[in-house]
Amino acid sequence: MSEPIIEAIKVTREFSGKRGRVKAIENFSLKIYPGDFIVIYGPSGAGKTTALNLLAGMDRPTSGEIILFRRNVKDLSEEDLAKIRREKIGFIFQFFNLINNLTVLENVIIPLLPTDRSETDMIARAEELLSELKLIGKKNRFPTELSGGEQQRVAVARALITDPEVIMADEPVAQLDEKSAEIVISLLLRANREGKTIILATANQALVNKLKQNISKIITLERGKIVSEETPKARKHSKQK
Amino acid sequence: MAYFRVLKKGFSLAIRARGRSIIFVILFILATTSTILQLSRIYSYETHDLLRLKGVVLEPHTPMRADAIKEKLSRIVNDLGDILSGIYIVYGLNLLDDQLLIISVNAYGQPKFPENIKWVVSEFKPTTLIQGRYIENPREGIVNKGFHLNFTAYGTPMTVHLTVGDSIVFQAGYEVLRVKIVGITSSDISGFKKVSGIPFESVLFIDWSTFKEIATDIKNLPGPIEESPQVYVLRIILVVKGSALSALLKGDIFNYRERVKEYLDANIHTLSPLSIVSVEEIIPSEYQSIVLLLIVSIIFQIIVAGIYAILVIRLRRKDIATLRALGWESKYVKVFVVGEFLSILFIGFILGITIGALYDAFILRIPFNIIPYIIVLFSNLLLPMTIGIKYTSSAALSIPPSEAFRRE
Numbered sequence: 001m002s003e004p005i006i007e008a009i010k011v012t013r014e015f016s017g018k019r020g021r022v023k024a025i026e027n028f029s030l031k032i033y034p035g036d037f038i039v040i041y042g043p044s045g046a047g048k049t050t051a052l053n054l055l056a057g058m059d060r061p062t063s064g065e066i067i068l069f070r071r072n073v074k075d076l077s078e079e080d081l082a083k084i085r086r087e088k089i090g091f092i093f094q095f096f097n098l099i100n101n102l103t104v105l106e107n108v109i110i111p112l113l114p115t116d117r118s119e120t121d122m123i124a125r126a127e128e129l130l131s132e133l134k135l136i137g138k139k140n141r142f143p144t145e146l147s148g149g150e151q152q153r154v155a156v157a158r159a160l161i162t163d164p165e166v167i168m169a170d171e172p173v174a175q176l177d178e179k180s181a182e183i184v185i186s187l188l189l190r191a192n193r194e195g196k197t198i199i200l201a202t203a204n205q206a207l208v209n210k211l212k213q214n215i216s217k218i219i220t221l222e223r224g225k226i227v228s229e230e231t232p233k234a235r236k237h238s239k240q241k
Numbered sequence: 242m243a244y245f246r247v248l249k250k251g252f253s254l255a256i257r258a259r260g261r262s263i264i265f266v267i268l269f270i271l272a273t274t275s276t277i278l279q280l281s282r283i284y285s286y287e288t289h290d291l292l293r294l295k296g297v298v299l300e301p302h303t304p305m306r307a308d309a310i311k312e313k314l315s316r317i318v319n320d321l322g323d324i325l326s327g328i329y330i331v332y333g334l335n336l337l338d339d340q341l342l343i344i345s346v347n348a349y350g351q352p353k354f355p356e357n358i359k360w361v362v363s364e365f366k367p368t369t370l371i372q373g374r375y376i377e378n379p380r381e382g383i384v385n386k387g388f389h390l391n392f393t394a395y396g397t398p399m400t401v402h403l404t405v406g407d408s409i410v411f412q413a414g415y416e417v418l419r420v421k422i423v424g425i426t427s428s429d430i431s432g433f434k435k436v437s438g439i440p441f442e443s444v445l446f447i448d449w450s451t452f453k454e455i456a457t458d459i460k461n462l463p464g465p466i467e468e469s470p471q472v473y474v475l476r477i478i479l480v481v482k483g484s485a486l487s488a489l490l491k492g493d494i495f496n497y498r499e500r501v502k503e504y505l506d507a508n509i510h511t512l513s514p515l516s517i518v519s520v521e522e523i524i525p526s527e528y529q530s531i532v533l534l535l536i537v538s539i540i541f542q543i544i545v546a547g548i549y550a551i552l553v554i555r556l557r558r559k560d561i562a563t564l565r566a567l568g569w570e571s572k573y574v575k576v577f578v579v580g581e582f583l584s585i586l587f588i589g590f591i592l593g594i595t596i597g598a599l600y601d602a603f604i605l606r607i608p609f610n611i612i613p614y615i616i617v618l619f620s621n622l623l624l625p626m627t628i629g630i631k632y633t634s635s636a637a638l639s640i641p642p643s644e645a646f647r648r649e
Contacts, residue, residue: 049643049646052646053643053646056566058565058566058641058642058643058645059641059643078571079570079571082565082568082569082570082571082642083568083570084568085566085567085568085642086567086568086569087568089568091566091567091645093563093645093646094646097559097560097563097566097645099254099560099563101253101254101257101258102250102253102254102257106250110250110564110567111567111568111569113243113246113247113250113569113573114243114246114247114569114570114573115243116242116243119246158567162568170646
């Protein structure tokens with residue numbers, strides 16, 4: 001029986017605002033197993049991004065616990081969390097978050113830069129990924145010279161270069177045209193088929209419907225609270241629970 | 242290795258952010274060039290322009306022998322000692338039947354700044370060398386343009402012209418002293434002729450140790466040479482105390498210079514035949530404006546560095562958050578932003594210092610002095626670097642990785 005790789009236990013995250021303390025996430029619990037495809041769905045302001053931040057160890061809960069790869073976040077330093085993110089989690093952002101003054105190739109290898117891996121290895125792996133994503137011809141271009149779809153594919157390559165166990169994607173297709181969105185989603189599905197755990201946050205109901213047959217769990221958030229949980233595609237571990 | 246790679250990436254980011262980088266490189270160049278130029282000018286007043294800033298020069302209007310100045314000098318030291326940093330005396334000794342005057346400078350008593358002697362030497366002339374270099378070692382000399390010696394050999398009158406690389410050998414019995422000529426000056430020697438009353442045509446400038454050797458070993462004068470009736474006093478230079486900063490804050494140098502002049506004017510009869518010679522002086526406002534410009538240049542450099550550091554953080558905010566989200570540890574994030582900041586500061590500093598050095602050497606023609614470069618290294622590189630590194634590294638770490646998810 002497999003254990004969850006990420007677990008949120010009754011997590012609440014409060015922020016101080018103009019109107020006092022605001023709960024961005026309240027009593028949020030979730031278990032994520034290897035190979036899961038989790039969708040966190042909800043309208044803007046529902047707390048999806050806060051949830052992703054917490055699940056990635058980029059933020060700490062006000063109450064409750066986050067267990068990341070069997071280690072409680074509250075026992076980990078920022079440096080420990082950074083190391084976990086670098087080694088085990090890949091990120092895809094809504095606005096791609098590519099560094100405009102770096103080339104496509106440099107952007108892809110950036111997560112590996114502060115590691116002991118040789119530059120030759122990094123470049124070889126990045127070129128392999130760029131070839132798979134049909135971007136090898138643009139490896140020396142800068143992000144501003146690419147279309148939105150191409151930029152997000154570069155971001156996917158960057159997320160995959162560390163060979164992470166988990167990929168977290170925050171509205172990955174919100175800025176893309178239909179064709180580009182299709183490509184990015186198919187890349188995520190392929191990564192999931194290859195064993196990677198995907199956590200996707202979106203406000204796009206159509207996208208959720210389209211993905212439904214591939215999703216292990218859909219968490220719907222409203223005003224920071226889980227209002228529904230669906231498990232369209234049950235995984236083995238789910239049965240074992 | 243990883244550090245180096247990250248630092249290199251920071252450097253290349255700065256280089257690629259062309260417009261912004263060019264503007265800041267230009268600003269750093271301007272500030273550094275201005276700093277080095279003001280520092281060089283200030284230090285030139287402490288060295289080869291020393292007399293223009295701090296000197297008061299006395300010359301005898303009739304020939305004066307060294308034995309006649311002892312009492313006058315002790316009175317000056319007694320009355321002005323608290324505001325003088327040194328007294329320097331230019332001595333002359335005639336040789337070869339009044340054909341040649343050897344000239345040297347020595348400090349009276351124990352000078353507070355013995356290193357000033359060389360600048361006094363160069364200031365009382367030869368200031369302009371037309372060939373060769375200044376005296377750097379004992380037994381080296383500088384001659385005047387047109388230097389020649391007449392003598393008769395085997396009943397035939399002959400003239401010998403000497404130039405750089407030649408040597409003059411002084412011999413008396415078994416004593417032999419060779420002085421190598423290292424430079425030729427274009428100086429007018431008529432002033433020395435008038436002061437010494439000797440109709441020489443040739444002058445040899447030498448250091449004080451060589452002068453004393455010639456006087457005692459070749460000319461067989463009894464010591465001390467500084468008080469010998471055979472030695473002429475050609476000039477007396479009084480150098481007042483004061484530093485660049487004190488000149489700006491209180492104007493000490495200029496007050497002291499005026500006090501010395503007033504004293505000399507009031508005691509002109511007791512000091513006779515000495516009288517004040519006017520030299521081209523630095524006027525206080527000119528000097529103070531240089532010091533002020535220096536301070537402004539340094540502050541400007543620090544402000545530009547501060548603005549650039551803030552800009553790097555503001556413009557890279559999203560990138561920094563993304564790198565932290567992607568799992569970069571704090572130390573690498575710091576190196577990355579510091580790399581971008583430092584590269585532009587370095588480029589601006591190196592170009593600025595190079596332009597300043599070239600301008601000093603070829604336009605202002607100020608002799609090279611290492612001290613301004615050491616100061617500018619601290620004021621325009623290490624100080625802004627420390628401030629910039631401290632700010633960028635702490636500001637970078639205050640950006641949470643969660644900002645990577647934030648909307649533009």
